[in-house]
Amino acid sequence: MSPDRSDTSLPKGVSAVLQAVERAGANLTVVLPGDRIARLGGRPDAARVTIHAEGTLQALAEQDLTRVAEGYLTGEVDAEGDFLEIMKITDVILPDPGWLERMRFWARLLLRDRRRLQRESISFHYDRPAEFFLPWFERWRSYSHGLYASDGDAPDEAQERKLRLALERLAVKPGDRVFDMGCGWGSFLEYAGLQGIHVHGITISHEQERFVRALIAEQDLPCTVERVDFLDFEPAEPFDGAVFMGTFEHLPDYRFAASFLGRWLRPEARVWADFCTARGSRLGGAFLKKYVWPGHTRYVDVPALLEALDREGFNIHELADDTVSYARTVRDWADAFEQARTDLEEGFGREPTRAFHLFLRASEYFLAHNKTQAYHLVAGRRPAGLRPAASRQASVTARQANANESPTRA
Secondary structure (H helix, E strand, O other): OEEOOOHHHOOOOHHHHHHHHHHOOOOEEEEEOOOEEEEEOOOHHHEEEEEOOHHHHHHHHOOOHHHHHHHHHHOOEEEEEOHHHHHHHHHOOOOOOHHHHHHHHHHHHHHOOHHHHHHHHHHHHHOOOHHHHHHHOOOOOOOOOOOOOOOOOOHHHHHHHHHHHHHHHHOOOOOOEEEEEOOOOOHHHHHHHOOOOEEEEEEOOHHHHHHHHHHHHHHOOOOEEEEOOHHHOOOOOOEEEEEEEOOHHHOOOHHHHHHHHHHHEEEEEEEEEEEEEOOOOOOOOHHHHHHOOOOOOOOEOHHHHHHHHHHOOOEEEEEEEOHHHHHHHHHHHHHHHHHHHHHHHHHHOHHHHHHHHHHHHHHHHHHHOOOOEEEEEEEEOOOOOOOOOOOOOOOOOHHHHHHOOOOOOO
């Protein structure tokens, strides 16, 4: 570290933290109150962090990462440049939820009504107008990862590749019924519906329900959407397939989900799921739990999920590592988010916009450095069978895609 002033001018502990961040490989300039400057790494102009308040500087000295991040939300900290360089601080100060947050998490699960907690959690994150999300989503508005064949893939290509593969693995055809758990902004529902597949999506978000209902009407899709808690959902008839795209993170009761699939999927039906996980603690950091994913949202426990499916008689046809694809997905979300950031702050406020900004760049960093992982799985109660070398599943045609480039806004 090369400070412009002596380290003795810094609060006790700050120099130690900055030196550790530099040893972690960070390249950035840190501007401290009183115009004190520390330049880290061989490329200090890669990023710039400005700490305006002494209180936030003290939080850095105490290695309280949540308080430092909160300074960014309130404007006591400003940051610009390559955020991945800034995120290297998480190699020094782990964003662990801590024992107190762990106790709170389990207390909420044990003492509060699960349905109410689920509604509150989903509402906190998802019940924002579609206009908050659409500026940084790609054409299919997917809020789970795409599948990248190369680093230069366009985001919509990667998402369509994932949607196409999901349909192939489900082996469904026009006229079949597919259950979409947590249908989001209608990504899978629209893609499959354009191919004549009857998708029934459920959500507990008012905003998503309105958006998807309008999407179905505008495009005359053979699909339906229902606002209902998965714990209360009673289908009218069995399904020919099911998808859980980025929703098992919100549904830690894997036995309930597996039992539902055992009851409501036809014997030959298959399920597709994709999700994010992490080794060790399944909880996100304290900042993430407070400002982005409250409630019982957590990383997926893969062994527990596989065990639950196995208990219901499901074969695991496929379990594939999509970690690099998820890192690319979040990178593209974050890039688009930064382009729209000024408008988002004007429309939705500085604090929620900056919270999402940190969330996206931190997620990219953790996935790119294998601190978190992503997978997709395919399961069914019949053996997978032989697969042809080349896919015969037709994708959505270019004409269909171009005809629907401007999705409905609720």
